[in-house]
Structure formats: C-alpha cells, structure tokens
Amino acid sequence: AQSVAQPEDQVNVAEGNPLTVKCTYSVSGNPYLFWYVQYPNRGLQFLLKYITGDNLVKGSYGFEAEFNKSQTSFHLKKPSALVSDSALYFCAVRDRASGGSYIPTFGRGTSLIVHP
Amino acid sequence: DAMVIQNPRYQVTQFGKPVTLSCSQTLNHNVMYWYQQKSSQAPKLLFHYYDKDFNNEADTPDNFQSRRPNTSFCFLDIRSPGLGDAAMYLCATSRDRGGSKSLHFGNGTRLTVT
Numbered sequence: 001a002q003s004v005a006q007p008e009d010q011v012n013v014a015e016g017n018p019l020t021v022k023c024t025y026s027v028s029g030n031p032y033l034f035w036y037v038q039y040p041n042r043g044l045q046f047l048l049k050y051i052t053g054d055n056l057v058k059g060s061y062g063f064e065a066e067f068n069k070s071q072t073s074f075h076l077k078k079p080s081a082l083v084s085d086s087a088l089y090f091c092a093v094r095d096r097a098s099g100g101s102y103i104p105t106f107g108r109g110t111s112l113i114v115h116p
Numbered sequence: 117d118a119m120v121i122q123n124p125r126y127q128v129t130q131f132g133k134p135v136t137l138s139c140s141q142t143l144n145h146n147v148m149y150w151y152q153q154k155s156s157q158a159p160k161l162l163f164h165y166y167d168k169d170f171n172n173e174a175d176t177p178d179n180f181q182s183r184r185p186n187t188s189f190c191f192l193d194i195r196s197p198g199l200g201d202a203a204m205y206l207c208a209t210s211r212d213r214g215g216s217k218s219l220h221f222g223n224g225t226r227l228t229v230t
Contacts, residue, residue: 032215032216034218036219041223041226042223044159044206044219044221045221046220049218088156090159094215095215097161097164098171098172100213101147101166101215102213104215106158106159108158109157109158111156
C-alpha cells in the first residue's frame with residue numbers, strides 16, 4: 001500500500017513568516033500527491049496536487065508544494081503566513097481501493113497555528 | 117454554486133438506535149465516498165460508489181451500510197451505533213475513480229452516541 005508520513009503534529013509560525021508543513025511518501029511507481037486543508041468543523045478542501053510535470057506546484061490561497069523525488073518529499077509552503085491559515089493540513093497519496101478504484105490515503109495531519 | 121451538502125450537521129443518537137446520515141451533490145460526479153474521521157485523525161474510507169456499483173472496504177464493520185438511490189444522493193446507515201462510532205462522517209465526491217482528480221467534501225455530520 002502507498003503511504004504518506006507527516007512527521008509534525010503541530011507547526012507554529014508567526015504571521016508574516018514563511019511556513020512549511022512536511023510530508024514524505026512511500027510508493028511503488030510514480031506518486032500522485034495531494035494537499036488538503038480542514039478548518040474546524042468543516043470538510044476537507046483541496047489545495048493542490050502533483051501528478052506529473054513541474055516539481056513546483058502552485059495551489060489555492062497562495063500555497064505551493066515542491067515534489068522532490070530523491071528525498072521522497074512533498075512539503076507544503078507559503079511565503080507569508082496569515083492567521084487565517086491556521087487549520088489542519090493533510091497530505092495524501094493515491095492508493096488502490098476496493099473495486100478497482102483509486103482513492104487518496106491521508107496522512108495523520110499537521111495542525112498549523114499562525115500567531116498574530 | 118455546485119457543492120456537496122450533508123444533513124444534519126450534528127446528530128445525537130442513543131446507543132443501539134439506528135441512524136441515517138444523508139449526502140447530496142450538485143456536481144453530477146460519478147463517485148461518492150463516505151469517510152469516518154475521529155478526533156482530528158486522518159479520514160478513514162468506509163466505502164464508495166462508482167455510479168451504482170457499491171465498494172466496501174475490507175475493514176468496514178458490518179454495522180455500516182450505504183444506499184445510493186440516484187446520482188445525487190447517498191446515505192450512510194448505522195444499524196446499531198456504539199460509543200466507538202462517535203465521529204465526524206464526511207461525504208465526498210469525485211468526477212472519476214482514477215485517483216487523479218481531487219475530492220470535493222461536504223462539511224460533515226458530527227455524530228454523538230449517548
């Protein structure tokens with residue numbers, strides 16, 4: 001099975017500073033990688049994905065992620081954090097589900113806290 | 117706006133009393149999923165529909181059932197809820213099942229079992 005690891009339960013950053021949320025992956029073959037964000041008592045929202053092409057992927061709300069094959073990483077970044085970015089962030093990898101479908105398998109999530 | 121809507125947002129049920137959660141979508145997506153999420157953990161896939169084709173994950177308890185009467189609606193039935201079934205239940209849709217498209221999530225139903 002494919003998997004992702006998010007090594008940090010929580011990331012703290014001051015507003016205006018750059019932020020990084022880490023994700024490493026373990027797959028056989030070429031990975032399909034995703035980032036989702038979850039605000040309190042809400043569903044997950046898609047931020048960005050890497051399927052193929054440029055290693056630097058740009059997504060919603062000013063977020064970007066860099067696919068690094070040699071380090072098997074897909075870290076999420078933003079140049080300048082906002083208090084409103086505070087949320088739970090999930091990295092995900094495409095994995096095989098029942099019935100021939102493919103679904104995202106999520107990491108355990110990283111809580112991002114941006115301090116004013 | 118096209119979206120995924122879950123009702124109710126909050127559901128309280130008694131131990132052992134059947135409960136049904138509902139999900140509707142206006143995206144006309146072929147695939148609908150039900151996830152269980154406990155206490156800020158990763159969402160766990162329970163089952164999904166590809167059109168009318170039902171696909172159950174191997175470790176989903178028999179206590180959980182699902183129905184998809186048409187493209188727009190999908191229901192999660194919990195036949196005899198236990199205290200361990202208290203969680204956020206998330207419905208999601210996708211245009212296809214190839215895994216390259218993003219999932220669109222509803223805002224979830226938070227289930228409390230008393």
